[in-house]
Amino acid sequence: MKNLILIFSILLAACNNNFTLPSQDLKDYDDKEYYINNKVSQKLKDDFLKNLFSVWKVDKTNINMQNIANDILNNVGYGENYQLYSKEFISNIVDNANFDNINQVSKNAIVVNSSNLRLLPTKKPRFKNPKLAGEGYPFDYLQNSFIYAYTPIKISHYSKDFGWSFVYNSVVVGFIENKNIAFISDEDLNDYKSSKDFVMPKKDKIALLDKNDEFIEYARIGMPLAVSKESPNFYTLKVFKKDLNNNAKLSEVKVKKEDFFKLGSNFSSLDLKTIANELIGQNYGWGGLNGDRDCSAFLKDVFGTFGIFLARNSQDQINQKDYLNRKIFFNISKLSNKQKYNYIKSNAIPFATLLALKGHIVLYLGEFDNKIYILHNLWGIKNYKYGVEGRIIVGKVAVTTIDAGKNLSSVREKDIFLSRIYGMRNLFDEELEFKNQD
Numbered sequence: 001m002k003n004l005i006l007i008f009s010i011l012l013a014a015c016n017n018n019f020t021l022p023s024q025d026l027k028d029y030d031d032k033e034y035y036i037n038n039k040v041s042q043k044l045k046d047d048f049l050k051n052l053f054s055v056w057k058v059d060k061t062n063i064n065m066q067n068i069a070n071d072i073l074n075n076v077g078y079g080e081n082y083q084l085y086s087k088e089f090i091s092n093i094v095d096n097a098n099f100d101n102i103n104q105v106s107k108n109a110i111v112v113n114s115s116n117l118r119l120l121p122t123k124k125p126r127f128k129n130p131k132l133a134g135e136g137y138p139f140d141y142l143q144n145s146f147i148y149a150y151t152p153i154k155i156s157h158y159s160k161d162f163g164w165s166f167v168y169n170s171v172v173v174g175f176i177e178n179k180n181i182a183f184i185s186d187e188d189l190n191d192y193k194s195s196k197d198f199v200m201p202k203k204d205k206i207a208l209l210d211k212n213d214e215f216i217e218y219a220r221i222g223m224p225l226a227v228s229k230e231s232p233n234f235y236t237l238k239v240f241k242k243d244l245n246n247n248a249k250l251s252e253v254k255v256k257k258e259d260f261f262k263l264g265s266n267f268s269s270l271d272l273k274t275i276a277n278e279l280i281g282q283n284y285g286w287g288g289l290n291g292d293r294d295c296s297a298f299l300k301d302v303f304g305t306f307g308i309f310l311a312r313n314s315q316d317q318i319n320q321k322d323y324l325n326r327k328i329f330f331n332i333s334k335l336s337n338k339q340k341y342n343y344i345k346s347n348a349i350p351f352a353t354l355l356a357l358k359g360h361i362v363l364y365l366g367e368f369d370n371k372i373y374i375l376h377n378l379w380g381i382k383n384y385k386y387g388v389e390g391r392i393i394v395g396k397v398a399v400t401t402i403d404a405g406k407n408l409s410s411v412r413e414k415d416i417f418l419s420r421i422y423g424m425r426n427l428f429d430e431e432l433e434f435k436n437q438d
Helices: 038-057 065-074 087-096 186-193 269-279 286-291 295-304 314-319 337-347
Strands: 034-036 107-111 115-118 143-147 152-158 164-168 173-177 181-183 198-201 206-209 215-219 225-230 234-242 248-256 260-262 329-331 353-357 360-368 371-385 388-401 423-426
Touching: 034 038, 038 152, 038 186, 065 087, 107 186, 115 286, 143 173, 143 286, 181 234, 181 248, 186 234, 186 248, 206 248, 215 234, 215 248, 269 295, 295 314, 295 360, 295 371, 314 353, 314 360, 314 423, 337 371, 337 423
Parallel strands: none
Antiparallel strands: 107 152, 107 181, 115 143, 115 173, 152 164, 164 173, 198 225, 198 260, 206 215, 225 234, 234 248, 329 423, 353 360, 353 423, 360 371, 371 388
16 A cells, blocks of 8 residues: 555444544555456356356256245244234245245246345345344345346246246345246347357446437446447447246347446456445445345455356355366464464455455455455444444445454454454465566
């Protein structure tokens, strides 16, 4: 880093002590800059697209949803009014899920409108005890994920009322409203898969308009889009609408080249910082609630922009194998905090190493001024006031130190991030080429 990191005086409303965040501009964290050459980038792209389209070759899902349904029936949870649901109300929703017919449809489809994926066919939330810290809103335990438009999916079966489909792809499963998906023909499926080029948005929520200036969808960071034609200043992209017969109808939109990154291109840690900076400060969204991101979705979308495939769940991300079938994972759960700190500092790669906690995952930024900094989308930091558990709410994508809250009397040492980190995964091994090496 060129200079000492500028400390902003950002006082978080939910905190009972002064809690400040460091600089939220990733360009202030300018350790060694790395590059990935075109040859490796092409391999990453191929692996990313293989995962994206793999579901259309699969005949069925092996997930056991009945176990999840039984768990919900035994712990019905609370609704949006923070009142306990009745067993009958939840039983009716579980019955409508029609899990006895799982894999009975098995049809190729595509998402036409970015949508929530739910564990049961309902928009109703299911909260655990909202009186407990870290529960209640936004932790809706029926919210499984948020899935972008033009994502390939397989329809497993329908809810009994035919309002929802249970779908899956390479990373997620869940119920999606039928109005937001469409069947795809083999011809369109093959045309989409065989697209020579795909691009990724550099900004979040770019409006996609057709030739009549009709709004089609928002392009989101992490959302792959197939290129139909390319001119010096524009891309023409393939998009899908839904016809009256529930079939996907291929259409096109024109976008500015400057707003998109071509999948498979050379990229650097500077590119990564630029994309991640676009999301700094965006709201935390458990399971993609409200179209926002949680910790794993944030990292999946940032790295996916460059063809680096990450699983959807944080614990899967830390354990997954990479495009060369390598599992570059280090278990550091038995180390003391001092040992962890030194191990991370010595072995982690800034902007290319993931650090895992139970239920959470972060990106290592490097050590500056004798402090390790991390980037993550977090809800808050556990704290105690007068012996009662609470949260210092952050609720957004933010840079923090690895021991954020350590200086506060209300935060126990065992609750700081460093104490909770159990694993480290380098996303790359020999692929990185560093600039300005001595």
